[in-house]
Amino acid sequence: xxxxxxxxxxxxxxxxxxxxxxxxxxxxxxxxxxxxxxxxxxxxxxxxxxxxxxxxxxxxxxxxxxxxxxxxxxxxxxxxxxxxxxxxxxxxxxxxxxxxxxxxxxxxxxxxxxxxxxxxxxxxxxxxxxxxxxxxxxxxxxxxxxxxxxxxxxxxxxxxxxxxxxxxxxxxxxxxxxxxxxxxxxxxxxxxxxxxxxxxxxxxxxxxxxxxxxxxxxxxxxxxxxxxxxxxxxxxxxxxxxxxxxxxxxxxxxxxxxxxxxxxxxxxxxxxxxxxxxxxxxxxxxxxxxxxxxxxxxxxxxxxxxxxxxxxxxxxxxxxxxxxxxxxxxxxxxxxxxxxxxxxxxxxxxxxxxxxxxxxxxxxxxxxxxxxxxxxxxxxxxxxxxxxxxxxxxxxxxxxxxxxxxxxxxxxxxxxxxxxxxxxxxxxxxxxxxxxxxxxxxxxxxxxxxxxxxxxxxxxxxxxxxxxxxxxxxxxxxxxxx
Numbered sequence: 001x002x003x004x005x006x007x008x009x010x011x012x013x014x015x016x017x018x019x020x021x022x023x024x025x026x027x028x029x030x031x032x033x034x035x036x037x038x039x040x041x042x043x044x045x046x047x048x049x050x051x052x053x054x055x056x057x058x059x060x061x062x063x064x065x066x067x068x069x070x071x072x073x074x075x076x077x078x079x080x081x082x083x084x085x086x087x088x089x090x091x092x093x094x095x096x097x098x099x100x101x102x103x104x105x106x107x108x109x110x111x112x113x114x115x116x117x118x119x120x121x122x123x124x125x126x127x128x129x130x131x132x133x134x135x136x137x138x139x140x141x142x143x144x145x146x147x148x149x150x151x152x153x154x155x156x157x158x159x160x161x162x163x164x165x166x167x168x169x170x171x172x173x174x175x176x177x178x179x180x181x182x183x184x185x186x187x188x189x190x191x192x193x194x195x196x197x198x199x200x201x202x203x204x205x206x207x208x209x210x211x212x213x214x215x216x217x218x219x220x221x222x223x224x225x226x227x228x229x230x231x232x233x234x235x236x237x238x239x240x241x242x243x244x245x246x247x248x249x250x251x252x253x254x255x256x257x258x259x260x261x262x263x264x265x266x267x268x269x270x271x272x273x274x275x276x277x278x279x280x281x282x283x284x285x286x287x288x289x290x291x292x293x294x295x296x297x298x299x300x301x302x303x304x305x306x307x308x309x310x311x312x313x314x315x316x317x318x319x320x321x322x323x324x325x326x327x328x329x330x331x332x333x334x335x336x337x338x339x340x341x342x343x344x345x346x347x348x349x350x351x352x353x354x355x356x357x358x359x360x361x362x363x364x365x366x367x368x369x370x371x372x373x374x375x376x377x378x379x380x381x382x383x384x385x386x387x388x389x390x391x392x393x394x395x396x397x398x399x400x401x402x403x404x405x406x407x408x409x410x411x412x413x414x415x416x417x418x419x420x421x422x423x424x425x426x427x428x429x430x431x432x433x434x435x436x437x438x439x440x441x442x443x444x445x446x447x448x449x450x451x452x453x454x455x456x457x458x459x460x461x462x463x464x465x466x467x468x469x470x471x472x473x474x475x476x477x478x479x480x481x482x
Contacts, residue, residue: 024213025065030075030174031058032207038083038099039180039200053098055080057205063111063213073109073121078102081201082132097136099192101145101184101201103127107160122161125178127201129154134192147187156182158201170211178203360408360480364401373401373408376478378436379471382419385431387439395436398478399443409481412436414454417470422457430454432476451481 034055059077066072082099107125114120132145147154162176180200189199232239236249236256243256250257259268262275265285269275272285279286288297294307294314301314308315317326323336323343330343337344346355352365352372359372366373376398378391387395402410414433416425433452441447463469 026063026211026213028061028063028170028209028211029059030061030077030207030209031056032174032205033057034080034178034203034205036081036083036201036203038184039202040198051084051086053082053084053100055082055100055203057105057207059105061209063211069113071111071113073111075105075107075109077105077107078130079105079127079203079205081127081203095136095138097134099145099189100133100135101189102130102132103156104130105158109160117166119164119166119172120162121164121176122159125158125160127156127158127182129156132189143188145188145192147189153186156180156184156201158182160205162205164209170213172209172211173207174209175204175206178205361401361405363404371408371480371482373405373480376401378432378476378478380432380474380476382417382470382474383428384474385428385435387435392439395439396443399440399445402440402445402449409449409451411479411481412440412450412452413477413479414452415459415473415475415477416457417473418457418460419470426454426456428454429456429476436476436478 034057035052036055037052038050040050057077057079059075061073061075064072064074080100080102082101084098085096087096105125105127107123109121109123111119111121129147134143134145136142158178158180160176160178162174164172164174166172178201180202182200183198184201185199232243233246234243234249234256236243236251238250238252238256240246243250245255245257248258251259254260259270261268261272263272263278263285265272265278265280267279267281267285272279273283274286277285277287280288283289288299290297290301291304292301292307292314294301294309296308296310296314298304301308302312303315306316309317311328312318317328319326319330320333321330321336321343323330323338325337325339325343327333330337331341332344335343335345338346340357341347346357347362348355348359349362350359350365350372352359352367354366354368354372356362359366361371361373364374367375370376376394378387378394380391402408412433414429414431416429416432418425430452431454433454437447437450437452440450457473459473461469461472461475463472
């Protein structure tokens, strides 16, 4: 472990030299495969029992140029080594399989580039053992490998050499051969093979590199030279020291800045008739007008000189029947009506030919002479003012009309025939009217709503003969007060 730490410190010291070089160094990543094998110095010299296995390799590198053609490249990789083995290759006879040995590797490479795309490199490599395992091909139990039991060192040395070709500025392919210098026998590893074997890791590694190069001093100097602003960067005739917009061509009137567009409508203020309002070129920078002020500009307004609504594309709400009530508020948009009836004609609820607004009894068919109310006449016997049961029954029907129209007042007119003295008949007709008024009062009709008048024989009715005329004249007529 101490050796590994010393090597890592050395790696950091090498990278700190970056600022002292002609060109800047850079980090990168690489990934590849190991075609690995275990080399035996004695027992397996014929190579028949140990065979090449494939493993992965990958990690980070730092490229540190010393000159244009010479550089140092330390790397930190994770590397899978080992070997396949045939049946009976291990000390304890058994099936074929493979030995997997995994390392953290730290190669320190010296790199020479004879020409730009090609790089040749070589150098020492420190390998730190991480984990190991024996994988048998049949049902035999696999074994984990460790150096800890025997106290053996976990660090090993190798040398490596190879070449890299840069395909692009940052991408290359490489190949290298790794030749193990340290005997890897020890711990569980030594127990696998014939006693006394000397074993070494070998591998052919191929892969891909991706670098993230920094900028050279020459490139940085060139960029700095470009960044030095000329006297008039935007070439608008206003020196940078006086130019409030040194990177945008403008005019002296605006201190080197372009003519402003205050409202952002793409029309500069000098050409904009409405510089504070977003507009269009058609209207010289002003908004599309709204002549009638209804919120819809004239290009969208079907009635640009009349205030309207969205529903009618800027036109006023129509009044189809011309009654002064627009269609949206008119319950009868195709019939002239009045506001009182929400645009509909005045109704004639009882169908008596008299509209409700003139009908004193709008729910009871009547005639115009009685204000639209039905005929309410009671006939009496000669010289008789008393109400009979039939009379009261007829009066009760009249009460329905009176109660159903509480704002209507009534006049109770008493009449008599021409039989007898006129003075007597006058009193008789008044008594007849008073009796009906008293009956209505007894049924809850307020006295203030009623007037009783006796006309005597002043308004007789002519019948087919005198007897019929006298019969029809003995009456009380209940009229609506006009």
